[in-house]
Amino acid sequence: MNEAVFVARAGIVRDYSVALKRAGLVVAEAMVLGTGYFLATQLGLGFRFANSQIGVVWPANAVFLSALLLTPRKRWWTVFIVIAPVHALVMNDTVPAWRWLWQIAGNTAFTMATAEMLRRYAGLPLHLESRRQVFTFAGITFVAAALFAVTTPVFVRSLLGLEVVFDPAGALLRTTLTNATAILMIVPVAVLWANDGIRQLSQAKAGQVVEGAGIIWSLVAIGLVAFGIGQEITRFPSLLLLVFLPLLWASVRTGPLGASTTVLGAAALSIWGTARQLGPFVAMADSDRVLSLHLFWILMWAPVVLLAAVIREREQSEEALHEQRNQLAQVTRLATVGELSGALAHELRQPLMSILANAQAATRLLSLETPDVPEVRKILRDIAEDDKHAAGVIGRMRSFVGEGPSRFEPVAIESVVRDALALSRSTVELSEVSVDSKIPPGLPHVRGDPVQLLQVVLNLVVNGCESMGNLPPGERRLTMHAAPVNGSYVELMVSDAGAGLPRGVENRVFDPLFTTKENGLGLGLSICRSIVTAHGGRLWAENNPHRGATFHLILHTESSNGSTALDSGGG
Amino acid sequence: MDRRLSIAVVDDEDSVRVALRRLCHAYGMGASAFASVEQLFVALEEMNFDCLVLDAHMPGYGGVDAQAWLRECGISIPAVIITGRDDDELRSRSRAVGAYACLSKPIDADVLFGAIRSAIRAGPPEAIAGTAHLDDSTVSR
Numbered sequence: 001m002n003e004a005v006f007v008a009r010a011g012i013v014r015d016y017s018v019a020l021k022r023a024g025l026v027v028a029e030a031m032v033l034g035t036g037y038f039l040a041t042q043l044g045l046g047f048r049f050a051n052s053q054i055g056v057v058w059p060a061n062a063v064f065l066s067a068l069l070l071t072p073r074k075r076w077w078t079v080f081i082v083i084a085p086v087h088a089l090v091m092n093d094t095v096p097a098w099r100w101l102w103q104i105a106g107n108t109a110f111t112m113a114t115a116e117m118l119r120r121y122a123g124l125p126l127h128l129e130s131r132r133q134v135f136t137f138a139g140i141t142f143v144a145a146a147l148f149a150v151t152t153p154v155f156v157r158s159l160l161g162l163e164v165v166f167d168p169a170g171a172l173l174r175t176t177l178t179n180a181t182a183i184l185m186i187v188p189v190a191v192l193w194a195n196d197g198i199r200q201l202s203q204a205k206a207g208q209v210v211e212g213a214g215i216i217w218s219l220v221a222i223g224l225v226a227f228g229i230g231q232e233i234t235r236f237p238s239l240l241l242l243v244f245l246p247l248l249w250a251s252v253r254t255g256p257l258g259a260s261t262t263v264l265g266a267a268a269l270s271i272w273g274t275a276r277q278l279g280p281f282v283a284m285a286d287s288d289r290v291l292s293l294h295l296f297w298i299l300m301w302a303p304v305v306l307l308a309a310v311i312r313e314r315e316q317s318e319e320a321l322h323e324q325r326n327q328l329a330q331v332t333r334l335a336t337v338g339e340l341s342g343a344l345a346h347e348l349r350q351p352l353m354s355i356l357a358n359a360q361a362a363t364r365l366l367s368l369e370t371p372d373v374p375e376v377r378k379i380l381r382d383i384a385e386d387d388k389h390a391a392g393v394i395g396r397m398r399s400f401v402g403e404g405p406s407r408f409e410p411v412a413i414e415s416v417v418r419d420a421l422a423l424s425r426s427t428v429e430l431s432e433v434s435v436d437s438k439i440p441p442g443l444p445h446v447r448g449d450p451v452q453l454l455q456v457v458l459n460l461v462v463n464g465c466e467s468m469g470n471l472p473p474g475e476r477r478l479t480m481h482a483a484p485v486n487g488s489y490v491e492l493m494v495s496d497a498g499a500g501l502p503r504g505v506e507n508r509v510f511d512p513l514f515t516t517k518e519n520g521l522g523l524g525l526s527i528c529r530s531i532v533t534a535h536g537g538r539l540w541a542e543n544n545p546h547r548g549a550t551f552h553l554i555l556h557t558e559s560s561n562g563s564t565a566l567d568s569g570g571g
Numbered sequence: 572m573d574r575r576l577s578i579a580v581v582d583d584e585d586s587v588r589v590a591l592r593r594l595c596h597a598y599g600m601g602a603s604a605f606a607s608v609e610q611l612f613v614a615l616e617e618m619n620f621d622c623l624v625l626d627a628h629m630p631g632y633g634g635v636d637a638q639a640w641l642r643e644c645g646i647s648i649p650a651v652i653i654t655g656r657d658d659d660e661l662r663s664r665s666r667a668v669g670a671y672a673c674l675s676k677p678i679d680a681d682v683l684f685g686a687i688r689s690a691i692r693a694g695p696p697e698a699i700a701g702t703a704h705l706d707d708s709t710v711s712r
Contacts, residue, residue, distance in 0.1 A: 346628075346655035350584045353655075353676035357590035360680040364597035379593065386586050430628055430656075473631070 030082045036063045037083050041090045047271055056271060056290050060087070061107055062182040066190035068115040069126060080108060102153050110148035114140060114183070126191045128256035129312040134305055141183045142176070149175035170287065177294040184301050185267050188260035197257050211253060219246035219265050226280070227273030233280050240280055247300065251308040259308035260301075267297045325530055326406050332527045333401050333455050340462070343426035347393050351386035358383050396423055400451065400458075410445040410558040411453055413482050413490055420457040424465070431465040432473040437480040446490050446555040448535045453555075456528045456539070460494040460551045463524070467498030467548070489537075489554050497548040506541050506549075577601040577619065578687065581611050581634065582626040582653070587676075591624065594680055608632040608640075615641075620648055622687045627654035627661055627673070635661070638696075639668040647695035651686050653678060669696025 040059040047056045067079045084104050091100035118124065122136040149155055149172050158171045204212070222242045226233055233239050243266050250258040270293060273279035281289050281296075337344070362379040365372050400423060417439050421428070428435055446453070461478065468476040479495045501509055512526040532539040537555040544550055578595050580602055582588040588604045595602030603618065605611045607629060625634025632640075634652045641648065652665040652673040665673040671690030674682065 342656065349655040349676040350587055353653075353678065354584075354586040354590035356677040356679065357587070357594040361590065361593040361597040364594075364680075375593075382586060382590065389586075426655075429630065432630065434630070 026078070030078065033063070033067050033079065034082045034086050037086050038090065041087065045090075045094070047275055056178070056274075056293060057182050057185075058178045059182045059186055061111055061179050062186035063190070064107060064111045065114055065183060066187050066194075068111055069118065069124065069187065069191050070194050076112070084108075099153055106148065106151050109151075110144060110179075113147075114144040117144065125195050126188065127195075128188055128192070128260065128305055128309055129316070131306060131309050131313065134309045137188075138184065138302070141187075142180050145180035145183065146172075146176045148179060174287075174290060177291070181267075181294050181297045185260075185264045185297060188256065188305070189264050192257045192260060200257070212258070215246050215250045215254070215258065215262060216265070218249070219243075219262055220269070222246060223266060223269035223273075227270045228276070228278050234283065237280055243300065244304075247304045248307065251304045252311060254308075255312055256305060256308045259304050263297075263301050263304055266300060270296065322406075322534070325527075325534060328527055329452055329455060329531055330401070330403060332524060333451075336455070336458065336462070336524070337397060337401050340424065340427055343424075343430055344393065344397060346430060347426040348390055351390040351393075355383050355386045355390075358386070400454065402451070406449045406452065408447055408449055411448050411450045412445050413443055413492055413555075414439045414441065416450065416453050416457050417480060417482070417492070419454050420461050423454075423458055424461045427462055428465055428478075431469065431476065433465045433468060433476040433478050435461070435478045435480065439480065439482045443482055443490055444484060444557040444559065446535075446537075447558045448537075448555060449531075452531045453535070456531055456553065457492065457494075459524045459528050460553070464494055464496035464498070464551075467496050470499070471497065484557075485554065488557055488559075490557055492553040492555075493550050494553075495544060495548060495550040497544075500543045500547065500549045501541055503543070506543060509541060510539070575599065575601050576621045576687075576691065577603075578622050578624060579611060579614070579618075579620040580604045580624045581606075581608060581629070581637070582624075583607060583629040584626070587626070594683075598680065598684060600684075608634075608637040611637065615646065621691050623648050623650040624683075624687070625650055625652050625670070627652050627658075627665075628656075635664050635668055635670070638665075638670050642669055642696060649687075649690035649693065649695055651683070651690055653683075 037060055040063045044058040044060055064079070064083055067083070068076055071079055087104050087107070088100055091103065095103075117140045118126065118137065121140060122133050126133070126137065128134050128137065152171075152175050154175060155168060155171045159168045222245060226240050226243050247259070247262050247266060250262040270279065270281070274281045274289065274293060281293055284292065358379045362376050362383075365376050365379075396419065417437060421435060421437065461480075464478045465476075468478075475497060477497050479493075481493045481495075483491055485491045510525050510529045529539045532553060532555070535555060537553065539551070539553050541549055541551045578600050580588055580591045580595070582591065582604070583606055585606075588606065592602045592604040603614065603620070605614060608625075608631065611623070623638070625637055627634045634650075634654075638650045638652070647669070650670045652661070652670045653676055654661055654673060655676050657675055662673045671693060672686040674686060
């Protein structure tokens with residue numbers, strides 16, 4: 001077979017199968033929507049109390065609205081062609097045709113207008129992660145539901161005196177609340193689960209699954225007490241507040257998704273109990289019963305969903321802060337490498353020098369009549385060594401400035417100090433400082449980001465060297481000590497013999513933009529302190545009794561339970 | 572070459588020291604290598620060198636200090652300073668203490684030996700008035 005034809009055919013087959021899959025997906029979505037809408041109408045029709053034209057809840061419009069919010073406007077028609085026949089089918093038995101046609105037209109106009117207002121004013125996708133979106137969502141829901149209620153057959157006919165009971169105000173209020181509460185309860189759950197919830201669930205860790213199960217268990221257990229079994233709730237009505245335990249738990253720990261889902265669960269339990277003539281809502285007249293259920297749901301929904309939004313807002317601002325700090329740390333690392341570049345060049349020139357001299361010596365040796373082959377072999381071995389040494393210098397620098405995400409892991413202070421001294425080797429040599437590093441072996445590991453901790457220690461070493469520029473070379477000594485503190489900390493001390501810190505304001509050196517260097521930015525120590533603080537540790541400085549200053553760095557050991565701010569910030 | 576020249580290489584960096592000594596040997600010169608200025612001074616008690624190749628940056632005393640000190644002690648040997656940095660201040664200091672040239676690493680063999688031969692031809696520092704002899708073309712940049 002001609003290869004081009006074969007490839008083209010394979011392409012057609014592939015396109016065909018993609019189209020088939022897409023069509024299958026559309027059909028599956030349509031079936032989910034149709035079934036959901038059908039169940040919602042059954043629920044709405046099922047839960048109504050005697051003498052009431054209006055159900056306790058009308059979830060069908062909420063399902064309709066969720067579908068519109070999850071569908072691009074171009075494809076809204078697919079939602080209509082699923083929902084209209086289902087509605088007609090369900091309603092044909094109960095109401096005359098003019099009435100369900102009116103309902104379909106009204107419901108469609110209502111949900112489309114609501115979806116459009118939400119898109120424009122609340123912003124899509126709906127995430128309920130900001131107070132603004134929660135307020136806008138709830139506000140639009142109530143306004144739209146009230147406007148819609150004015151156009152429903154129930155209200156219009158009641159107004160015209162065609163209904164059995166003349167109560168247009170009651171009809172208006174109940175239609176509004178029936179639709180609004182259903183939207184508040186159902187739309188966030190449907191939209192959040194469809195947009196992100198299923199993905200989150202598939203990636204949930206074991207601990208999160210256990211916690212979710214705990215929330216569900218406590219919700220059901222408390223729901224049974226509050227809305228169901230026994231007389232406790234009628235004797236002690238305040239037990240109803242127990243419902244807030246699982247709700248707040250979900251709100252604090254699982255965000256808007258868990259919060260709105262548990263609120264829906266609690267609402268479902270309250271309907272279930274009331275329908276079985278149990279719980280706190282049965283001891284009142286029918287209309288009051290419906291109204292108090294609605295009020296209960298709204299009063300439950302608002303604080304719980306708002307709390308979740310406030311917590312998400314705070315988490316997001318913490319994440320943003322964390323991200324900014326990492327970026328600043330990265331920039332100051334680049335600046336540090338810039339400051340060290342002269343010394344790093346010096347460090348690279350040594351192996352380059354010996355490689356060149358060795359190579360030229362070997363070339364010369366090989367041109368002799370009787371080449372000294374063993375000597376040439378030694379030379380080549382040395383060249384390879386020097387090359388690796390140079391690569392090591394570059395590699396250390398690269399990993400120091402590399403833009404990795406901040407990661408927390410067990411870190412040995414010993415290796416941080418060793419890396420810092422390796423990176424600053426030329427700087428230390430060129431400033432003719434002798435470094436005395438007394439790090440006892442076997443110190444407990446600390447927990448942190450190795451690159452950021454290296455940045456801190458490197459900064460302390462380089463600052464220490466620079467502070468002693470005016471001393472005679474023999475007196476330029478930098479001492480590094482480390483010791484465990486209280487079993488749950490490790491302290492590193494870096495002492496120099498320089499001029500010391502300005503008396504009385506020793507810790508101003510940690511202020512941003514404070515600098516004693518001619519061309520320093522003054523960010524080094526301030527970013528070091530913010531790194532250490534984010535690690536849950538401390539960094540401070542003191543003048544030595546005789547001369548110079550000592551910088552103290554205290555960090556949590558890996559095993560101590562010093563939970564760090566960075567951890568929860570998503571680090 | 573008429574006479575086997577004897578060079579002293581002083582560099583604290585092991586690999587550089589060894590490589591420079593090898594290079595001198597390969598180019599037919601006698602070479603001794605020292606890790607510090609102190610070691611060189613001890614050797615000078617009983618040895619003579621035609622030229623010194625001194626690293627500028629070493630712990631304790633650097634090449635320029637060494638040359639200045641030797642000159643003060645009345646021992647004058649032609650010298651070439653080698654350095655891992657591009658440093659104009661170092662160049663002028665080397666000039667001031669009578670070193671013939673200040674070369675930046677890595678240094679090509681021809682440049683190094685050119686500078687060494689010129690330094691020997693020019694003679695020990697005292698023999699020259701001022702620093703006018705310094706030929707900037709031997710300074711590798």
